[in-house]
Amino acid sequence: MVESIAERITNIKSNLPKSVRLIAVTKQVSVDTIRTAYAAGIRDFGENKVQEAEAKQAQLQDLPDITWHLIGHLQSNKVVKALKQFQWIHSVDNLKLAKRLNALAEQFCYSPNICLQVKILPDPNKYGWTITELMSDLEELNQCQHLKIKGLMTIPPQGLDDLQTLSVFQKTKELALEIREKNFSHLKTQELSMGMSEDYNLAISAGTTIVRLGRILFGERKNKKD
Numbered sequence: 001m002v003e004s005i006a007e008r009i010t011n012i013k014s015n016l017p018k019s020v021r022l023i024a025v026t027k028q029v030s031v032d033t034i035r036t037a038y039a040a041g042i043r044d045f046g047e048n049k050v051q052e053a054e055a056k057q058a059q060l061q062d063l064p065d066i067t068w069h070l071i072g073h074l075q076s077n078k079v080v081k082a083l084k085q086f087q088w089i090h091s092v093d094n095l096k097l098a099k100r101l102n103a104l105a106e107q108f109c110y111s112p113n114i115c116l117q118v119k120i121l122p123d124p125n126k127y128g129w130t131i132t133e134l135m136s137d138l139e140e141l142n143q144c145q146h147l148k149i150k151g152l153m154t155i156p157p158q159g160l161d162d163l164q165t166l167s168v169f170q171k172t173k174e175l176a177l178e179i180r181e182k183n184f185s186h187l188k189t190q191e192l193s194m195g196m197s198e199d200y201n202l203a204i205s206a207g208t209t210i211v212r213l214g215r216i217l218f219g220e221r222k223n224k225k226d
């Protein structure tokens with residue numbers, strides 16, 4: 001028998017360590033299916049596009065205890081909308097964007113939770129700080145006092161084997177620890193947003209705190225590029 005979405009959610013949740021937060025990634029997933037996931041206990045939802053999320057959020061206003069997470073690259077012309085629509089932004093991937101968010105957050109008197117997206121290995125297909133770039137931007141990020149900088153987010157490059165993927169996650173964790181040792185007042189890296197359908201068990205072994213799962217809960221997407 002084919003497992004229902006509710007069954008999949010229940011099974012996956014029961015196998016996650018209690019300390020790991022599950023974000024259901026609902027890009028290309030219908031509002032009805034989001035409601036099914038909500039009924040199965042999901043309260044954290046992830047979307048990669050501001051506009052797609054906006055349309056769904058408008059139809060889900062009767063579910064006020066949802067936490068929305070932006071997990072895709074944020075274009076500068078969508079920053080205001082993103083701030084209004086998402087409690088978490090996992091894909092803050094450069095200093096300019098962080099500063100822009102910080103200025104707007106101050107203006108709106110609202111402090112979003114954010115993660116800094118890092119690239120542990122070179123990857124032309126992904127946004128994010130390299131380790132060296134991030135280390136040199138830390139002081140300025142710590143000045144972004146209207147952002148709640150919570151942790152690091154990473155997506156391993158395509159085509160790695162399990163050991164290589166595990167190593168990316170472990171290095172991200174080490175980087176987070178290294179930053180924590182600097183004891184910044186505003187820049188915290190307690191959280192690790194890493195692990196997707198194909199690699200979340202590896203991320204768990206490396207100590208992730210947030211997994212972002214799409215296909216394993218909702219099935220394959222039509223547009224595979226997303």
Ligand SMILES: *Cc1c(COP(=O)(O)O)cnc(C)c1O
Pocket residue numbers: 025027048071072155196197198212213214215216226
């Ligand atoms: C699509 C996406 C996910 C979920 O990926 P699955 O392979 O469907 O689990 C997680 N994180 C980001 C940033 C994504 O874009």
